[in-house]
Amino acid sequence: MKKTMNRLLKYLLDYKLQLIFIVIAIMGSALSGVAGTYFLKPIINDYVVPFVGRENPDLSGFIRMIGMMVAIYAAGIVCSYTYGRLMITVSTGTMKKIRVEMFRHMQDLPIKYFDSRTHGETMSRFTNDTDTLREMLSQGLPQFISSTISVTGVFVMMVLLSPALTALVILMFFVMIFAVKKIGGKSAAYFKKQQKELGKFNGFIEEMIEGQKVVKVFSHEDKVKKEFDDINENLRMAASSANTFANILMPIMGNLSYVHYALTATAGAVLAVNGYMDLGTIGSYLQYTRSFSQPITMISQQLNSVLTALAGAERIFALMDEPVEVDDGYVTLVDAVIDENKNIEEASHRTGTWAWKHPHSDGTITYTEVKGDVRFEDVTFGYEESKTVLDGISLFAKPGQKIAFVGSTGAGKTTITNLINRFYDVPDGKIRYDGININKIKKDDLRRSLGMVLQDTHLFTGTIMENIRYGKLDATDEEVIQAAKLANAHSFIKHMPEGYNTVLTSDGTNLSQGQRQLLAIARATVADPPVLILDEATSSIDTRTESLIEKGMDTLMHGRTVFVIAHRLSTVRNSNAIMVLEHGKIIERGNHEDLIEQRGKYYQLYTGMFELS
Structure with a gap:
């Protein structure tokens, strides 16, 4: 006392x-x-x-x-x-x-x-x-x-x-x-x-x-x-x-x-x-x-x-007195200009091109264009020391690829995305982003380069316009509307009492679950990130709306690295690579056709889903 x-x-x-x-x-x-x-x-x-x-x-x-x-x-x-x-x-x-x-x-x-x-x-x-x-x-x-x-x-x-x-x-x-x-x-x-x-x-x-x-x-x-x-x-x-x-x-x-x-x-x-x-x-x-x-x-x-x-x-x-989140990163995200000779210079204004600014111990600074190349190298992780969730995970996502994670609940799919944005740090193994260990990247800059749509959608008290703009605070009204159109949210927004100025309260209880998730997708879209993470992003959307969103998402995902977690396997068919996880390990990998031919776990999941549908 x-x-x-x-x-x-x-x-x-x-x-x-x-x-x-x-x-x-x-x-x-x-x-x-x-x-x-x-x-x-x-x-x-x-x-x-x-x-x-x-x-x-x-x-x-x-x-x-x-x-x-x-x-x-x-x-x-x-x-x-x-x-x-x-x-x-x-x-x-x-x-x-x-x-x-x-x-x-x-x-x-x-x-x-x-x-x-x-x-x-x-x-x-x-x-x-x-x-x-x-x-x-x-x-x-x-x-x-x-x-x-x-x-x-x-x-x-x-x-x-x-x-x-x-x-x-x-x-x-x-x-x-x-x-x-x-x-x-x-x-x-x-x-x-x-x-x-x-x-x-x-x-x-x-x-x-x-x-x-x-x-x-x-x-x-x-x-x-x-x-x-x-x-x-x-x-x-x-x-x-x-x-x-x-x-x-x-x-x-x-x-x-x-x-x-x-x-x-x-x-x-x-x-x-x-x-x-x-x-x-x-x-x-x-x-x-x-x-x-x-x-x-x-x-x-x-x-x-x-x-x-x-x-x-x-x-x-x-x-x-609780210990704060430790951030030892020193690599930052900057706006950049790339000339015809591929030389990168830092810009003081928004250019639409990003680069990693990497200071070195000898005083020099190098710039690496943000492309969205993400690689896991023998990553082992557990939320508790006595319980391993991911066991020796190795994978890569080349720029512009769509990588899907499927598997039963608790297999470690969401944990992978939690590690990419450094909600948790990796004790064993490495995660590299454009060749840089993510532990060297400042967390704020790392997360700014990632667009994320969570399974549990959260909307703040405010207008629909403000909720979408949360993904990019300096976005213009036109950019917000364009993002909503891309996410197929524009059609229901314009029928709201005040349109984009309709005020949402109590986590958007005046909207359906599907509408709330469309706004979350629009919020990630307006940020225009090089890497996009979709954690069950379409789980609360009907198949008709989902097909319309996928058309918009294809445009959004062009030139971006996308990680998708989905139980609805129809949403991952067009992925460049599908990772099947079981008990924290990748047991199968390949595209849809390859995995169907293998007649393994993915084949069982997909055919079972197909019969149910």
């Missing part, structure tokens, strides 16, 4: 000037209460006691003292408002910076991080955890500082008024601190567990909302209700344990303060009867007794929110 708090304070130091004013205002607010209470002594001793028995006392001095008290308390109110308002600015600004850093760091995390966690669990760090942290910064921290100053000021005044009674205060102070330490220590662990269970809870809810149709299709409502009840019960138990210790602390502190007040009143009465203390001092001292207990009680009252916030902050910082 100390480490987490120190880390939070570093963010707050960005607001040094505001913090100075906040501390001054908190001191003014706290000390006004201390000073105002002291006025009870002269008011009682100099005015109230002497007025007893008088018929027409002079109230001018009394009114003046009351006026001074009111002025002091009014100044305290102004100070309270000032630090409260400034603290809102500081806390919201701090939370904005933390959210920005967290989101930017998240963008640099490897795909593996998201594959191993639910989206809701990650999302809860941006919502629940940041919200509890904001409450602590805007309320808990100022109250802690205010209470500390109040306790210190009150203690000093109590020592000045009566050193004898202050010995009793010191004794009660240690009793209170002991209670806070014992109970608060138990509460901290449970608040940390509560935030963890809350993350799991959010992850489950997010997953169920996304998969609601699947739940209903298989009539698993009762099953997911039971799973929800189990997760919800774990959250309840963690929250109950955390709040049990936190909530009993306040009553304990309150009762201790009452005991303290009673003991002080009794001891003060004994001192007054024996002439060691006057009524004004007793009155002022008893009020200080309440003022001394109240800040400690307030600290204990805020303890649960502070512990919750620190537990949330630990989860936030845990995300920020």
Whole structure:
């Protein structure tokens, strides 16, 4: 917790000037209460006691003292408002910076991080955890500082008024601190567990909302209700344990303060009867007794929110401390101009021709035209060290070739494409792109040269035009429309209510699955990449639409290297080479006619598919 708090304070130091004013205002607010209470002594001793028995006392001095008290308390109110308002600015600004850093760091995390966690669990760090942290910064921290100053000021005044009674205060102070330490220590662990269970809870809810149709299709409502009840019960138990210790602390502190007040009143009465203390001092001292207990009680009252916030902050910082995606690449993608002698020069404008800019250790720079020559050399890979997904894969795709991967689910087809774009790095073997080891190519540049249509289509909230333009942010409207026509998406887009300006929400739920996939193909098309990866790109499209797309895709694929993953074997017949994968190995390779003649696995898959169709 100390480490987490120190880390939070570093963010707050960005607001040094505001913090100075906040501390001054908190001191003014706290000390006004201390000073105002002291006025009870002269008011009682100099005015109230002497007025007893008088018929027409002079109230001018009394009114003046009351006026001074009111002025002091009014100044305290102004100070309270000032630090409260400034603290809102500081806390919201701090939370904005933390959210920005967290989101930017998240963008640099490897795909593996998201594959191993639910989206809701990650999302809860941006919502629940940041919200509890904001409450602590805007309320808990100022109250802690205010209470500390109040306790210190009150203690000093109590020592000045009566050193004898202050010995009793010191004794009660240690009793209170002991209670806070014992109970608060138990509460901290449970608040940390509560935030963890809350993350799991959010992850489950997010997953169920996304998969609601699947739940209903298989009539698993009762099953997911039971799973929800189990997760919800774990959250309840963690929250109950955390709040049990936190909530009993306040009553304990309150009762201790009452005991303290009673003991002080009794001891003060004994001192007054024996002439060691006057009524004004007793009155002022008893009020200080309440003022001394109240800040400690307030600290204990805020303890649960502070512990919750620190537990949330630990989860936030845990995300920020996750190792980012490593990129040791130094070869970059640049626009180029190639003269008639095949000399390549870097261009400052878009030319439609790309080249790899390769700096060498001797200071020289060479340029290699991006053609789309991709080669795997004895690549072995597994998402986990103990489980191999690809075993000694070797293959090549010459520029302009269409390479298809077929095989049963889990054979390693999608893994190959994940390695090409470096979602995962290869531990054994090499992948070369135009003769360059892809580990030497910067990931952003590598991925910019690859157009990819995933099996799981994702559309962003925005217009259809913006979603297609996502593939190339500087694409003109004409380029977007041309890409849509090439992907055969133009015909349905123009029939939408607002055409290309139709707004898509909730991942494009107002479109059919096939229409969503057509937009994904158009998005890859507008990027105009030298290498295209189609991962089940036409799986959600009917055969008629698919045949129309293939005509457009043939134009798109001209001069490009294309990798196709497909279960529908009719889509790969015109491939230059078809790789049949089984258990992470290539068991057959060749074009359609060659593989049919071999009468192996591909023949079995194709004839089985043919009979079914």
